[in-house]
Each structure stands twice: as structure tokens, then as C-alpha cells.
Amino acid sequence: MNTIERNLWIITLPRIVLGLFIIFNIIAMFFYPGSTFLNDSSLGYSFTENFLSDLGRTITFSGALNFVSSQFFNMSLILAGCVFSFFYFNVSKLFIESNQRLLALVGSFFGILGALSLIGVGITPSDLYLDLHIIFSTWLFRFFFLASIFYSIVIYRHNQYENKYACGYLIFAFSILLYVLVSEFGPDPKISLFALTFQVVSQKMILLILMTSIYIQTLGLKRLL
Numbered sequence: 001m002n003t004i005e006r007n008l009w010i011i012t013l014p015r016i017v018l019g020l021f022i023i024f025n026i027i028a029m030f031f032y033p034g035s036t037f038l039n040d041s042s043l044g045y046s047f048t049e050n051f052l053s054d055l056g057r058t059i060t061f062s063g064a065l066n067f068v069s070s071q072f073f074n075m076s077l078i079l080a081g082c083v084f085s086f087f088y089f090n091v092s093k094l095f096i097e098s099n100q101r102l103l104a105l106v107g108s109f110f111g112i113l114g115a116l117s118l119i120g121v122g123i124t125p126s127d128l129y130l131d132l133h134i135i136f137s138t139w140l141f142r143f144f145f146l147a148s149i150f151y152s153i154v155i156y157r158h159n160q161y162e163n164k165y166a167c168g169y170l171i172f173a174f175s176i177l178l179y180v181l182v183s184e185f186g187p188d189p190k191i192s193l194f195a196l197t198f199q200v201v202s203q204k205m206i207l208l209i210l211m212t213s214i215y216i217q218t219l220g221l222k223r224l225l
Contacts (some may be wrong), residue, residue: 011218016082018211021103024076028055030218035062037189038196048197052207053137056128060118063212070125077122084115084214088147091221101152107150114143141176144210148173155220165220172213179206 031054032045040062055073060066088111095104120136148169156166181225182202187195 004077007222009086010094010221013083014087014214014218017080018215021080021211022074022101024072024079025052025055026149028073028076028135029069031072033060033062033064033066033069035064036179036196038193045203048200049193051200051203053121053126053133057124058123059127063219074125075123077118079119081115081118081122083110084118087214088112088115092149094221095154095158097100097216103150103154105153107147110143110150111147114140114147117143141180141183141206145176145180148176148213167218168216172209179203 003030029045029047032050034041034045036042036046036049036054037051039049040060042049054060054072055066055069056077057066058070087183088108091111092101092104092108094103117136117140121130124133124136126133143221152166152169152173155169171218179202183199186202187198
């Protein structure tokens with residue numbers, strides 16, 4: 001693969017899809033009819049009471065049709081999952097000639113599984129395929145956690161990569177670990193408004209960290225192309 005192709009899959013498209021993801025989700029929030037898990041009479045999208053996956057429901061908690069919002073949200077996940085799959089596939093090739101090849105391949109393996117899980121979330125709206133939706137949404141963070149651990153080591157050991165990028169990946173990995181613990185052992189969002197808000201805000205924070213981490217890594221990877 002030549003430099004132009006690598007730049008497309010490792011730098012250009014990941015940045016474009018991050019921008020599209022934000023735009024598509026803003027549109028989805030704008031068109032969301034309303035209702036939350038605990039309040040089916042609320043209007044519009046609540047940043048503190050609606051999970052992002054609520055945008056992907058075909059029918060809201062109040063029974064309203066959610067066609068436009070679900071189309072934009074689910075498409076943003078499918079698009080991101082496809083691009084990030086190719087991103088991780090091509091990133092590993094940058095380390096083929098170094099002694100970190102195996103670690104990079106393993107990191108990309110888990111990164112691709114995380115990206116495929118994003119697609120899985122997008123094709124399994126929670127109101128139609130709840131069990132599968134939960135599996136995909138749960139494992140995507142676990143897979144990205146493993147990918148970030150392996151690539152933190154790879155980047156730290158690479159003599160052309162600044163250690164600040166490895167630190168960034170470690171912060172990302174630690175943040176994912178905290179979120180996994182919060183989602184597993186934190187308050188059940190079904191029991192109170194506080195618990196729901198806590199879980200909803202935590203989800204949005206880890207997603208923001210994920211997107212920031214990917215963008216920062218494109219800055220570091222550009223130096224290797």
C-alpha cells in the first residue's frame with residue numbers, strides 16, 4: 001500500500017468520520033421526539049437523561065415513531081465502525097518492520113473487533129434487539145480497552161513515536177476501564193433519576209474521550225507515513 005492510500009485510511013477518513021459522527025448525532029438529537037427511560041412524557045432529547053442509544057430506537061419510550069433520528073444515529077455508528085475497522089487494519093502495517101509487530105497485530109485485532117461492535121450497535125436498535133444491542137455496546141468498550149493497552153506499549157517502544165502519544169493512549173485505556181467499572185458496578189439507571197443521569201453522563205464522557213483519542217493518534221501517526 002502506498003503512502004497516499006495509507007494516509008487516506010489512517011489520517012483522512014478517520015478525521016472525516018469523526019466530524020460526520022458529531023454532525024449526524026446533533027441532527028439525531030434535534031429530531032428525537034422525546035421521552036426517557038424514566039419519563040415517557042419529556043419533550044426532545046435530554047443530554048443528561050437520554051442515552052445515545054435512545055437515538056437509535058425506532059420507537060421512543062412514549063411510543064412515538066423515531067425514524068429520522070434513528071437513521072442518522074445508526075448510520076453514524078455503521079459508518080464509524082467501517083472506517084475504524086480499516087483504520088486498525090492499516091495501522092498495524094506501520095509497525096511490520098519493527099520488533100513490535102506482534103503487539104501491533106494483536107492491538108489491531110481487538111481494535112477491529114471494537115469497530116465491528118460499533119456496527120453491531122448500529123444494526124441492533126435497543127427497542128428491537130435489546131439483548132444483542134447490550135452485548136455489542138458492552139463489548140465495544142472492552143475491545144477498545146484491550147486495543148489501547150497493546151498500542152500504548154507499541155507506541156512507547158517505537159523510537160520515532162513521541163511518548164506523549166503513548167501517555168494519551170494510556171489515559172484513554174484508564175478512562176475506558178473506569179467506564180466499564182461504572183457500567184458494571186455503578187448505580188442501576190432504572191432505580192432513580194440520579195442513577196440514570198450518572199450513567200448517561202458517564203457514557204457521553206467516555207465517547208468524547210474515545211473520539212479525542214482517535215484524533216490525537218492521527219496526529220502522531222501522520223509522522224510515520
